[in-house]
Amino acid sequence: MINLAIGDLYHNPDYAWMGLKGSSAMSGIVGANYESAIAFGNEVDEEILLTLKGTHAQMDTVIQALEQKIMLANRYSEDRIGYPHYLRVMADQSGVFLYSRILNASLMPSKKSITYYAGGSLGMVLKIRRKNCFDSDEVVLPISGSGMGDVTTGLPLVNHDDSGHDHGFYAYQDDVETELPAPLRLEITNTDASNTLKDLIIGSFQYDVLSTKPKLVYEAETGSGGTTVSSSDASNGSYQRHTWSAEGWTDLTYWSMSLSDLAKYQGRAVRPVLRLANVHAYDGLMMKLSMVSNGVTIWMGNEVPAVAGDGFVEFGVLRIPAGETLGTNGPYTQDLHLHVYKEGTSSVTLDLDDLILMPTDSYTKHLGLVPLSQNNKLIDDAFYGVSYGEQADYEMSTHIALNKGHFLMPKHNGYFVVFMVNGSDMARISQSISVKAWYRQRRRIL
Amino acid sequence: MVFLDRDFARTSQPEVEFTVETMRWTIEGGAETAVLRGDGRRVAVGELDGLLRCPVEIYNGLDEMVWWGFVSTVQYGAGKRRVSVSLEEMANRIMVRYTMLAPAGQMGEICQTGWADDLVSQAVYGVKELILERDGLDEQSAEQVRDMALAERSKPQVTVKHLGEDDFGVRLVCAGWMDSLKWKYVQPTAGMIANSPSQVGVQWLGYNYADLWLAQSITPMEDIAIQMVEVRLRKEGTPTDSARIQVQTDNAGKPSGTSLGQVLVSPSIIDSEGYPWVKFEFDPAVEIAQGVKVWLVLGRSGSPSTVNFYLVGVDESMAFAGGEFRVYNHVVTNWVKRSPDCDLLFRVTATQDTGVQMETAFADGNQFLDGVVVEETGVESVPYLARPMTCYDYLNRLLGMGIISGRKLIAEVDWERRLVVREQEEEGQNDFYVDEDGLFYDHLNNRMEEGMVPLGRWVRVKGLVEMPANFVEKVEWDGQLKAQS
Numbered sequence: 001m002i003n004l005a006i007g008d009l010y011h012n013p014d015y016a017w018m019g020l021k022g023s024s025a026m027s028g029i030v031g032a033n034y035e036s037a038i039a040f041g042n043e044v045d046e047e048i049l050l051t052l053k054g055t056h057a058q059m060d061t062v063i064q065a066l067e068q069k070i071m072l073a074n075r076y077s078e079d080r081i082g083y084p085h086y087l088r089v090m091a092d093q094s095g096v097f098l099y100s101r102i103l104n105a106s107l108m109p110s111k112k113s114i115t116y117y118a119g120g121s122l123g124m125v126l127k128i129r130r131k132n133c134f135d136s137d138e139v140v141l142p143i144s145g146s147g148m149g150d151v152t153t154g155l156p157l158v159n160h161d162d163s164g165h166d167h168g169f170y171a172y173q174d175d176v177e178t179e180l181p182a183p184l185r186l187e188i189t190n191t192d193a194s195n196t197l198k199d200l201i202i203g204s205f206q207y208d209v210l211s212t213k214p215k216l217v218y219e220a221e222t223g224s225g226g227t228t229v230s231s232s233d234a235s236n237g238s239y240q241r242h243t244w245s246a247e248g249w250t251d252l253t254y255w256s257m258s259l260s261d262l263a264k265y266q267g268r269a270v271r272p273v274l275r276l277a278n279v280h281a282y283d284g285l286m287m288k289l290s291m292v293s294n295g296v297t298i299w300m301g302n303e304v305p306a307v308a309g310d311g312f313v314e315f316g317v318l319r320i321p322a323g324e325t326l327g328t329n330g331p332y333t334q335d336l337h338l339h340v341y342k343e344g345t346s347s348v349t350l351d352l353d354d355l356i357l358m359p360t361d362s363y364t365k366h367l368g369l370v371p372l373s374q375n376n377k378l379i380d381d382a383f384y385g386v387s388y389g390e391q392a393d394y395e396m397s398t399h400i401a402l403n404k405g406h407f408l409m410p411k412h413n414g415y416f417v418v419f420m421v422n423g424s425d426m427a428r429i430s431q432s433i434s435v436k437a438w439y440r441q442r443r444r445i446l
Numbered sequence: 447m448v449f450l451d452r453d454f455a456r457t458s459q460p461e462v463e464f465t466v467e468t469m470r471w472t473i474e475g476g477a478e479t480a481v482l483r484g485d486g487r488r489v490a491v492g493e494l495d496g497l498l499r500c501p502v503e504i505y506n507g508l509d510e511m512v513w514w515g516f517v518s519t520v521q522y523g524a525g526k527r528r529v530s531v532s533l534e535e536m537a538n539r540i541m542v543r544y545t546m547l548a549p550a551g552q553m554g555e556i557c558q559t560g561w562a563d564d565l566v567s568q569a570v571y572g573v574k575e576l577i578l579e580r581d582g583l584d585e586q587s588a589e590q591v592r593d594m595a596l597a598e599r600s601k602p603q604v605t606v607k608h609l610g611e612d613d614f615g616v617r618l619v620c621a622g623w624m625d626s627l628k629w630k631y632v633q634p635t636a637g638m639i640a641n642s643p644s645q646v647g648v649q650w651l652g653y654n655y656a657d658l659w660l661a662q663s664i665t666p667m668e669d670i671a672i673q674m675v676e677v678r679l680r681k682e683g684t685p686t687d688s689a690r691i692q693v694q695t696d697n698a699g700k701p702s703g704t705s706l707g708q709v710l711v712s713p714s715i716i717d718s719e720g721y722p723w724v725k726f727e728f729d730p731a732v733e734i735a736q737g738v739k740v741w742l743v744l745g746r747s748g749s750p751s752t753v754n755f756y757l758v759g760v761d762e763s764m765a766f767a768g769g770e771f772r773v774y775n776h777v778v779t780n781w782v783k784r785s786p787d788c789d790l791l792f793r794v795t796a797t798q799d800t801g802v803q804m805e806t807a808f809a810d811g812n813q814f815l816d817g818v819v820v821e822e823t824g825v826e827s828v829p830y831l832a833r834p835m836t837c838y839d840y841l842n843r844l845l846g847m848g849i850i851s852g853r854k855l856i857a858e859v860d861w862e863r864r865l866v867v868r869e870q871e872e873e874g875q876n877d878f879y880v881d882e883d884g885l886f887y888d889h890l891n892n893r894m895e896e897g898m899v900p901l902g903r904w905v906r907v908k909g910l911v912e913m914p915a916n917f918v919e920k921v922e923w924d925g926q927l928k929a930q931s
Contacts, residue, residue, distance in 0.1 A: 322892060324892075402509045
């Protein structure tokens with residue numbers, strides 16, 4: 001039997017919902033005819049035909065309750081006061097409720113309503129505009145690292161990826177039941193006593209059974225040129241020191257990307273981030289990346305500043321493999337080059353640690369307003385489309401989220417990479433967080 | 447998108463969610479305008495006024511910044527009224543340029559008041575200057591006009607427009623950073639050093655050995671290249687030798703005799719009536735470094751004659767404070783002061799590379815940008831304005847002159863808020879492409895990401911190889927990207 005109700009998720013006990021159909025239907029409602037409408041966009045307009053029967057007082061109580069819910073739903077949509085309201089549906093005996101956010105609602109009388117009302121019954125039309133999908137209640141999502149599997153109590157991550165250290169986590173498709181991309185809630189706790197968490201980038205690479213995750217981190221010491229220096233503060237235990245003096249642009253180093261890795265990206269975009277093992281103090285340094293294939297530059301990125309005192313450099317979007325191909329035979333080899341610009345001919349030394357190709361199947365960048373201290377949390381909730389901090393379980397606005405929310409594609413594994421920046425604009429490899437995740441099943445067809 | 451505070455620091459974001467209606471870019475500054483729209487039902491009129499002059503950054507879906515500038519107008523839809531609060535007509539530093547009251551049929555003297563400032567408004571929004579122009583005022587009236595204008599305009603200006611249908615949206619009209627260079631005036635004067643008040647006095651030149659040469663010293667305030675010197679000159683009798691001007695170095699407060707350049711003017715083109723301005727054009731121009739004193743030495747190429755000689759207009763009121771006048775008396779073989787003392791009536795016109803002028807104008811007219819990157823263009827022009835002009839207008843005038851090869855100059859404020867001026871690439875060098883679906887590709891045939899624009903690029907249409915490339919001077923995005931050449 002169909003179970004239909006409207007209400008909000010903050011007062012979620014079943015009795016707080018206003019039942020329209022099914023076992024919890026409000027007294028006085030004897031019928032609710034609901035058919036999903038067809039829509040191609042993100043919103044859908046629907047009608048629920050309601051039939052009331054009873055004393056005038058009973059019918060008036062139903063109408064008052066409905067109008068109150070409509071007022072609350074519309075007030076949140078228009079004024080962001082209160083809580084979002086949802087149409088709650090259970091279409092089978094599974095016991096699983098599905099929710100669709102009501103964007104706007106209104107109540108209309110049916111034909112001859114006065115006549116019917118006088119006789120003790122009433123027909124009404126509840127018009128709603130809602131999001132064109134239904135989401136389930138939140139489900140804990142087990143996540144895994146290289147040494148820990150199916151963690152639900154907080155997976156520890158650090159700010160680099162090498163033997164014994166993870167900067168990312170997996171969410172496996174077997175743990176996610178969804179028909180549309182499922183909205184995630186990520187709870188990031190700063191576990192680091194030495195570093196506040198200021199900026200945070202989270203990017204995911206999502207892949208189905210026919211593909212695997214490509215290499216996302218290129219250690220500087222695996223690139224060309226320079227001198228390798230051992231350091232316990234560097235990813236993979238060492239960094240690469242490059243010294244040069246030529247004025248203008250210098251092709252400083254390059255990494256050869258394997259054919260299989262190039263193929264795995266399938267034309268995806270990445271946002272490369274270069275970590276420096278030691279900050280530099282040179283003014284006017286610029287960097288850019290290029291892709292070279294068979295000795296020919298086939299892609300050249302925009303130059304970005306390498307700001308003195310910053311521990312990292314963020315580059316613009318790079319699509320891999322670069323250039324337009326069909327993709328059936330696999331790409332020809334491509335090398336990723338790092339170019340550095342400086343003025344004057346004085347000698348410059350840069351200590352490069354690693355180049356991280358942040359995946360962008362889902363991607364959020366949180367710019368810190370209030371760097372999080374140890375044990376404070378950052379919540380990124382795609383279902384509500386909000387991102388906020390928590391200190392001692394109280395909510396606070398700590399970050400500006402450029403994009404809100406991560407979604408996990410159905411029948412895809414997800415590998416989520418984090419890149420952390422502390423309050424001094426450093427990206428220390430030891431910086432640590434723990435991550436918990438939840439998801440909501442999302443579907444369009446009931 | 448992200449809003450910063452007026453000091454460019456991160457701050458909490460407005461609770462209204464904005465979407466981008468339009469974005470525009472131009473080669474005269476890069477990001478030009480953007481219009482953002484949010485649902486305004488929950489916004490009270492005035493609630494978002496705090497965003498005015500706040501930096502705004504617009505990102506694409508991959509978090510790449512694609513447009514940046516500042517909020518210049520907030521528009522509140524309030525039913526059938528639209529209330530706009532705007533910085534565009536605001537001015538918190540005002541001056542009045544005016545012509546003095548004058549008898550009928552006569553031109554009044556051009557004067558200007560001092561600046562009047564609203565320091566509170568300036569502290570909040572930055573300095574926004576305005577020069578009002580009025581005719582036929584006295585000093586007191588001009589100052590009254592100025593003070594009234596300041597009182598009216600030193601806060602963001604509010605207008606109300608009645609609409610045909612309900613509007614509850616809130617719109618932010620944003621301007622690119624180049625627009626902020628409209629906020630201050632510049633008036634370069636390095637290109638002209640002159641003393642041209644009414645003539646008071648005449649000095650004979652080459653009449654005898656006591657007035658063989660005349661000299662006026664000048665000291666440029668910037669590096670200049672003297673292209674032309676004009677003096678008020680007439681001939682007496684029928685001299686057959688030329689009038690001559692040299693630019694000489696200084697030696698202990700007198701002309702050294704070392705000429706940096708000279709020009710001769712035939713007596714045939716010098717009138718014998720009145721004191722018209724006579725031009726002496728230097729080719730090549732004479733380059734003088736900033737702060738170096740030189741002498742304009744006027745003489746004749748022949749011997750003195752009491753019948754055929756020259757007369758030079760001077761100013762015995764001594765209005766010129768930038769130098770001294772001397773006469774070479776060959777009888778005593780020395781430069782001597784004239785009695786009564788005077789200054790030469792002269793106009794020196796100097797040129798300067800337009801790239802250098804842009805740097806100077808930017809330094810005078812900028813308050814929010816973080817620097818300028820411009821090379822010398824090889825194009826020389828006179829860095830002089832008779833009346834002030836906004837820094838934006840003056841820079842665009844210089845940009846419009848292009849470079850010596852004839853190619854255009856492209857100015858973009860980059861996302862580090864530096865004004866970067868570069869020259870247009872040659873067609874065919876690194877042309878971009880657009881396909882039949884309107885998607886743009888860079889010169890290496892990589893598709894441009896959402897919001898990245900081919901501004902200042904030559905663009906070819908894929909599939910139409912015979913069609914010449916178009917140079918993109920303006921780009922507009924309103925859900926779709928449109929490039930205009």
